[in-house]
Amino acid sequence: MVKQLAHPDWVRRFNLFGAAAGDARAVVDLDPDALLAVARANSGLSDLGEVDWPGWTETYRRHLAAIDAESELHLLGRVATRAEVLRIVQTWLRLQQHWRDTPALAHERIDAPLFVVGPPRSGTTILLELLALDPQFRSPLAWEALYPLPVAEDPGLDRARRREFAECEQEFWADIDPDFMTMHELASDLPCECVHFLSYDFAGPYWSMLYNAPGFVGWQLEHLESLTRVYRLHRRMLQTFQHGTERRRWLLKSPGHLQTLPQVFAEYPDARVIHTHRDPAKFIASLVSLLSVLRFMRSDRVDVAGLGPMMQATYQMFLEQVMRERADGTVPNERIVDSHFLDLMRDPVTALQKIYSQLEYEWPAGHDDTVGAYLAAKPRGKHGEHHYTFADVGLDEASVRATFASYVAHYGITRE
Helix, strand or coil: CCCCCCCCHHHHHHHHHHHHCCCHHHHCCCCHHHHHHHHHHHHCCCCCCCCCCCCHHHHHHHHHHHHHHHCCECHHHHHHHHHHHHHHHHHHHHHHHHHHHCHHHHHCCCCCCEEEECCCCCCHHHHHHHHCCCCCEECCEHHHHHCCCCCCCCHHHHHHHHHHHHHHHCHHHHHHCCCHHHHCCCCCCCECCCHHHHCCCCCCHHHHHHCCCHHHHHHHHCCCCHHHHHHHHHHHHHHHHHCCCCCCEEEEECHHHHHHHHHHHHHCCCCEEEEEECCHHHHHHHHHHHHHHHHHCCECCCCHHHHHHHHHHHHHHHHHHHHHHHHHCCCCHHHEEEEEHHHHHHCHHHHHHHHHHHHCCCCCCCHHHHHHHHHHHCCCCCCCCCCCCCHHHCCCHHHHHHHCHHHHHHHCCCCC
């Protein structure tokens, strides 16, 4: 039987205000043009950058309209969505101004970035954090991804204020669902996924992770050119973070890059990629459980039983697509190394040293102790255990193993 999701009492009571008013839509408006007008009034800016970023405005309008019409948001979901969209659009307006005022920024070199990609729940996050301990690397932190431009003149106050603002879209998620931290730790000062700064384009992967909006997904499949714009934005955001600071090798991560490796290499021909692997019977049910909770934070209508088979088919397609792309030269296989979850968990230092050797990076002196100390301060299950079963998410283990058999055999993945 599929596990029933439940809200904390404070969320349930808050959402009753929407029911009491007759319709949460009557309380919180998500009309795209109305929010655009508010963002322009709040920022005092009007240029959405359509000359440099053609299609951005249409994508924004279509995606937000689809979220409003199809995602069946509860009141808290509508409040959070409105606030986040306003933050995104106002920041986008400020970025346009900043980029015009700082033309040198567009000439910042982004040399040979390193991407961590792989299925969610396959060790991408802990691998990112362990790699980020090495000072040769630079990862975007959550607070700068969400607030990439200064909000105060004093540097110390500015940093503190941006970290504080970022709490509402990092730590607050765990207040909405206390089990969330057992699945995925979010914190304002941790290295973050690229999805957070790609959220400035509504064609990016962030929005589809949080909302069920099939109408927009169908439209985007007919307009895949928007992905080129997304990766242009990716570079421009790295240039924005880097400008005026020491240049180091960028360390980046997102499971979302798995489906767009050709676009990654088109934008960054000198990139290197670490492709993570794990027994699909372990990651797919965990992924569906995580996505269900993320969407339940915003909507009471989460079809967990339907989401499970959908993600099973989706990740079969993604993983087999990458197998073909690496084999036929669509992406440069020589620039990709593989990392297995069990190897990383069994002996983190040895697994990392193997990755460094394959990438021809220098292992820093004393780095064994640095990695050991970090892991000792962050034991597995620090925030509790994430409990789930195949039945909880509408999946069948035998079906999952059959679906991913070729992927498991191709990479020699050990069954857990």
